[in-house]
Structures are given as structure tokens and as C-alpha cells.
Amino acid sequence: MTGLGYTLPAVLAVLAVCLLEIAVFRTGLFRRPAYWISMVIVTGFQIPVDGWLTKLSAPIVLYDNRQTTGIRFPWDIPIEDFLFGFAMVTAVLMLWERRKPRPAAKEVKQ
Template sequence: MTGLGYTLPAVLSVAVVCTAEVVVLRTGLFRRPAYWLSMLIVLGFQIPVDGWLTKLSAPIVRYSPDGLTGVRVPWDIPIEDFLYGFSLVTATLLLWQWQAGRNGERS
């Protein structure tokens, strides 16, 4: 089952996080320029670090090729790593914003 080991959970994590925002949390985070700027900042750090860790010429982190799609973008980073990164950062920010709203705080 090529691609299911890491790819399927990565794609599902994005779907779950986006669905949670649109259906349950409704924080409006995706409409905020500050959110998208924060995602650019995350990418600015993720690309060099993840690229160094996963470069095919001398990987520090090795993935089973059967668990990936094989799509690698800058510096041999598996596309799945970007999906997980999006999900983890976005879920954290969503829950932070949702909790602030429940406590009556302005964000």
C-alpha cells in the first residue's frame, strides 16, 4: 500500500483541522492575514531545517519509501512533512483562538 503509511494520515490531519475550523470552532483564523504571515514564517524555518534532516544525499531522518508518495520539494523534503506542519501549527493556533474566545479575550 504505497503512500498510505505516512501520506494518508498527513492528508487526513489537514482535512480534520480544516473541518474543525469551518464546522466546529469557527474562529475566523483562515481569514486573518496574520495567520498566513505566521505560516510563511513557519515555512521559512521548516524548509532549511527539514531539508537538512531529510536530504537524500545524507539523510538524518529516513522514511520508508513505501509510506510516502515520493513527491519531494525543496531540498528533498517529503510533501507529507508540509501537510503535518500545517496541521500541527494550525491546530495549535485554532485551539488558542477558540479558548481565547471562550474566555472573552480579544485576539
Template structure:
């Protein structure tokens, strides 16, 4: 069993999506205010929903302690949930931006 079996893939997912943007897609999305506004909106919804699902007092979703780092922030949310969530959101936004640029090559 690999310690932190969920942490390593979560970090790798974020790094892979950032590398995809910087090395391949090059959409410039990370420099756009709309991207950061989107991330703020996602965070605003992710904290209460994910916090409610993973709160340690009465968790609906539970993780094996040996597979996560144990870092929880805020409201008992495993940091790995944030990492995977942001990797997914970033990937979708990057692919959406890339598709839009191909349709309108100004």
C-alpha cells in the same frame, strides 16, 4: 501494508483540522492576516531545518519509500512532512484562537 501509509494520514490530518475550523470552532482564523504571516514564518524556518534533516544526500531522518508518496519539495523534503507540520501548527493556532475568544467574548 498500505501503500503510502504516511501520506494518507498526513492528508487526513490537514483535512481534519480544516474541517474542525469550518464546522466546529469557526474562529475566523483563516481570514486573518496574522494567520498567514505565521504560516509564512513557519515555512521560512521549516524549509531549511526540515530540508537539512531529510536531504537525500545525507538524511538524518529517513522514510521507508513504500510509505510515502515520493513527492519531495523543496530541497528533498517529503511533502508529508509539510502536511503534518501544517496540521499541527493549524491545530495549535486554532485552539489558541478559540481559547482567546472565550476569554474575551467581544
């Protein structure tokens, strides 16, 4: 079966990180413009670097096409790389937010 070696873990990583954020950690990361701006910045750097590493004309990193969807965009970058990148950066930011000290709850006077 094609695509399971790299595509399936990439999709599962995205699903796991999203479920952790929505159901467990609830940091509000996905509602913050700063998160989405940071993802644009990360992608802006990922494209030229990953494109250089995976260009089919002179690849530095090789992929077994039987283990991916075969979709490469832009500059020969396997789309699975973007899924893993999203999951990794989101997981780090989510855990970072989770570790931030929270303000103490105000005491209710009776």
C-alpha cells in the same frame, strides 16, 4: 498499497483541522492575514531545518518511500512533512484562539 503509511494520515490531519475550524470552532483563523503570515514564517523555518534533516545525500531522518508519495520538494523534503506541519501549527493556533476569553455579550435593555 503505497503512500498509506505516511501520506494518508497527513492528508487526514489537514482535512480534520480544516473541518474543525470551519464547522466547529469557527475562530475565523483562515480569514486573518496574520494567520497566513505566520504560516509563511513557519514554512520559512521549516524548509532549511527539514531540508537538512531529510537530505538524501546524508539523511538524519529516513522515510520508507513505499509509505510516501515519493514527491520531495525542495531539498529532498517529503511533501507530507508540509501537510503535517500545516495541520499541527493550525491546530495549535485554532485551539489557542478558541481558549481566548470572549467579551461578555451586551445585555439588551427592554
